Amino acid sequence: MANPVTTAIDPELCTGCGLCLTVCPADTMTIVDGKARVTGNRCLACGHCAAICPAGAVGVGEIDPESLRFASFSVEPGWLPPGCLAPAELVRLMASRRSCRNYRETPVAREIIADLIKIGTTAPSGTNSQRWTFTVLAERDEVNALGNQIALYFERLNRLAANPLLRLLTRMVGKPALADYHRNHYRSVQKSLREWREDGRDRLFHGATAVIVVGSRPGASCPAEDALLATQNILLGAHAMGLGTCLIGFAVAALARDVRCRKHLQLPDDEPVYAVIALGYPREPYQRLTGRKKLLVRFPSSPGGTTEA
Template identity: 30%
Template sequence: MELKDVIEQRRSVRGYLHKPLPKEILTRILAIATRAPSTKNTQPWHFYVVAEEPLEQLKRANVERFRSSEDPPEEMAHILIEPEKGTVYRERQVDIAKRLFHVMGIEREDKAKRMAWMERGFRYFDAPAAIILAGDKSRPIEGIYLDAGLVIQNICLAAVDFGLATCIENQGIIYSDVIREIVQIPDDKRLLVAIAIGYPDWDFPANQVISPREDVENVITWCGV
């Protein structure tokens, strides 16, 4: 498979087969991913790969906290910022939500189904494994997120090459105190993102949704070309 094909085939998958992932494949994917560039070759990432009973504990704890409407720890406040209303970024966010709700048969007024859909994210979309990406707090937050984005992209592309799928999500780390306790993540690590990973269930309706992209000519300014 050519690289351009892998890039074009990657999508956010929100439904997975109940099929465990071999540790060897996950190790290989992460080894490939760490070839990502990083600021001054600092490689400021650490991966916590969670599966089986620890993952089930995370799912239960996340959902319990979500249902109780508890506020997330202050350290995660920055990931809860939503795009401003009236901006194109908000419009794109709303558009993809509408597409997903449509294929899942979730009406705008159906609060129960909307809540159930939200809970899927806190369960890592029932994937057989989740990767919690963390970085050292000694590194500047702006730089570490740039480096994290590069390694995240590599994880998602490498997964496609192994016949797997992923979904990058903030929901999986919002309740950071829960994550730290169950996965034993020390306080000197900053939680950056969660990645659900597994074999895709292509019969799951939401997996048929491909998020649209802005026409490339609308996001390019040509200078001397």
């Protein structure tokens, strides 16, 4: 069912320039008697019309004015045109973000986490659905409790994977996941579980003091993409704010498969998890940027235009 249209145009301010029509992806407005008017019954509430209007005549009720108000810094409301920010600084920030696997004990204030989530949601989303969800553990004890649930899940999984007959049978019925898991992860997980139980060493969240679980409610056209784009924004924002982060794929796997882990976080059944972000203040400073492996880039229309790694 379509959402009600919450875009409104002030006829006193509208000059009828038509720019709002040009950028609207849903044909929400038309020009009537020389002024823009909301005539469509579909609107993404994306705010392009409000962003482009030279007269400031457009408002979108569904947009939360608090979404760009941050507790720990303030943002100029003026739009930055393409090309106005030094790419070198942006790339330096992006390449300086590294997965942090050693955190100080200092907790991250809730306001800072709330700011980070707002930074996350400046990301695009399919049809602007913004169905992403953020479940936050802001205390080290809570992170440990989730770590414990996930450890229980992997202990059960490792018990199954240790059974050669079960591995063989599941493979024979076309389900090789258990045998693949045994080959690729069983030993390292077993070692991490031992360290967790015997030495209290946190190989899962690396001692992070907070965790953000990124999921999606039903109704999104591209839930995984939306959640992961918001996640990347959070990682970059965290680095800019002096924080370290690490994506925890093992936690995503547990939250995808284990009902007990999901119940622990009170996640609704219809809310898949796409990312788990470990968060905290990093222990070690790094010295330099490194880089990535060789790329594979294709330009299919130009012969010989493929660069293979």
